[in-house]
Amino acid sequence: MKAAMVTNTFVIAIALSAMAAATAIAGPLTDRIAAGKPIRLGFANEVPAAYLGKSGEPEGFVNIMTLDVLKKMGYDKIEPVQTEWGGLVPGLQAGRFDIITGGMFILASRCENVAFAEPIYKAGEAFLVPAGNPKHLRNYDDLLKSGVTGAGYANIQHAKAAGVDAAKIMEVPGPPEILAAVQAGRADAGAGTPILVGELAAGSRGKLEVTDPAAMPKDSFNWGGLAFSKEDQEFIAAFNAALKEYIGSEEMMKAVAKYGYTKDWLPGDENNTKWICANR
Known part of the structure; x- marks a missing residue:
């Protein structure tokens, strides 16, 4: 009788452990x-x-x-x-x-x-710049050499890797803030994927344009x-x-x-x- 009770307890313990493991694997x-x-x-x-x-x-x-x-x-x-x-x-x-x-x-x-x-x-990257790209900004090296200010969020690490001074990088919450910064002249360029900055430029009524993604470094993909x-x-x-x-x-x-x-x-x-x- 005692042996049977021990066996039942053992089986129940195994079953409970298995259920707990399954729950842990499943995830929230x-x-x-x-x-x-x-x-x-x-x-x-x-x-x-x-x-x-x-x-x-x-x-x-x-x-x-x-x-x-x-x-x-x-x-x-x-x-x-x-x-x-x-x-x-x-x-x-x-x-x-x-x-x-x-x-x-x-x-x-x-x-x-x-x-x-x-x-x-x-996706590669491109800059959102004023129409005509007056400061001739094509890539992060241009930002570094000219000492101008760039705005972005997901692409910040590429600007830093290129050696751009952190004081010249405006980190913003998202695309609307990139658009606002470039339109207001607080940033000379806004970094993003070509499709993203293309959308922003399209809504600017010709005041902004997108640089050539091919001018960006290959490791920016x-x-x-x-x-x-x-x-x-x-x-x-x-x-x-x-x-x-x-x-x-x-x-x-x-x-x-x-x-x-x-x-x-x-x-x-x-x-x-x-x-x-x-x-x-």
């Missing part, structure tokens, strides 16, 4: 989904990558790609959460949303704090991806599997065309997130 996002809660997408107001539409729906090519992949995984209960760019990583870590969809570059410094899925786009909590590895693996089937497909290219995303933006197969985290 899987737990939310199991509880019937929506998947919360966190992003800043960053046209054309991610922003709120007129009816409060998530818009932008990163958001649309995310929604498509999640739908293929069977998830369509979504809640958008718009915040400032600087609040994205802290917000994810604090559990205020579940996925950062703001077109965030995959960088080593960020890989220490969040877990990125495989990249969804590759970055890859963008979605960021998750480091505890959501199981979900990330499933997301990557669905993303692999979707990225570059006719369905995807049709969905993102209106945002300016072209085949030139596809991330390619040569560099995965592990490599990018170690080299950017």
Whole structure:
């Protein structure tokens, strides 16, 4: 009788341990989904990558790609959460949303704090400058030599790596602030992806223009991806599997065309997130 009781206790202990392990592996996002809660997408107001539409729906090519992949995984209960760019990583870590969809570059410094899925786009850089580019600013070396002020947010590290004086770098929360700084003359150039600064220039009524991305150093290319909590590895693996089937497909290219995303933006197969985290 005693032996039987010991055996039953042992079996129950193993079962409980297995359940606890499964819960630990699942991660907070899987737990939310199991509880019937929506998947919360966190992003800043960053046209054309991610922003709120007129009816409060998530818009932008990163958001649309995310929604498509999640739908293929069977998830369509979504809640958008718009915040400032600087609040994205802290917000994810604090559990205020579940996925950062703001077109965030995959960088080593960020890989220490969040877990990125495989990249969804590759982008070079360009400057937003006054029409005619009166100070002839084409790249970070030009900023360094001329001693002028540049504004940006995701590209700040490239200016610093080129030796630009930190006092000449205006770090701003996002694209609207880049536009305002260059328009007001507080910055001589604003750095960003060609598609981003192109959008800003298009709305300036000819007062601003975009420099040639080819003038930028080759190592200025970055890859963008979605960021998750480091505890959501199981979900990330499933997301990557669905993303692999979707990225570059006719369905995807049709969905993102209106945002300016072209085949030139596809991330390619040569560099995965592990490599990018170690080299950017």
